[in-house]
């Protein structure tokens with residue numbers, strides 16, 4: 588009885604969220620037109636994505652930094668792209684944070700590393716986006732909008748950063764999202780790591796790939812970059828790394844290569 592009562596309460600609350608943050612038809616059409624990788628999606632997927640984007644806009648707090656003003660169009664674009672990976676997993680996957688900070692352009696962050704001799708090295712890192720455990724997620728609007736049409740590598744900074752959010756749900760950014768058991772974790776690594784090693788060899792040999800060479804940085808970046816390709820250029824990823832594609836299809840419970 589209590590479970591049913593709770594489900595009804597939750598449904599009512601969600602419905603009020605969706606109504607509060609209803610997306611105007613014209614803005615929805617304009618947003619989809621800028622995201623060509625959604626063109627193959629079924630009508631049912633798009634209806635659920637629109638509803639989830641309303642929930643996302645209601646639950647998350649957007650803020651502009653450095654003079655950038657977040658308008659309805661930029662917030663919706665981020666919401667739709669962020670919701671795509673969790674379309675089947677549920678928006679609760681993002682309950683661990685609230686804030687999304689948007690800049691007009693990429694941000695230069697000062698970094699510091701200490702080498703094994705204890706010497707501190709300082710350097711600048713240019714960031715198109717950044718996800719931290721517990722939030723906020725930082726995004727550069729110039730990079731959110733950039734579509735590298737014609738480039739052989741997939742690029743989507745929103746999917747990349749939100750894949751990091753999913754990766755960090757188990758407390759560590761290591762290329763393994765929160766899974767049900769240590770057995771599932773082992774099975775995940777048994778697919779991910781050989782795919783990662785194969786990819787690093789391709790990068791060393793200078794072969795083209797649907798994955799950005801940045802994915803060779805570490806297994807967590809590999810997972811985030813592979814997630815970009817999974818949603819933006821799924822057929823190409825399936826062709827190049829079929830085992831990795833299947834791993835992601837099972838995790839995300841989506842099969843965008845054969846809609």
Ligand SMILES: [Zn+2]
Pocket residue numbers: 747751808811
């Ligand atoms: Zn990353």
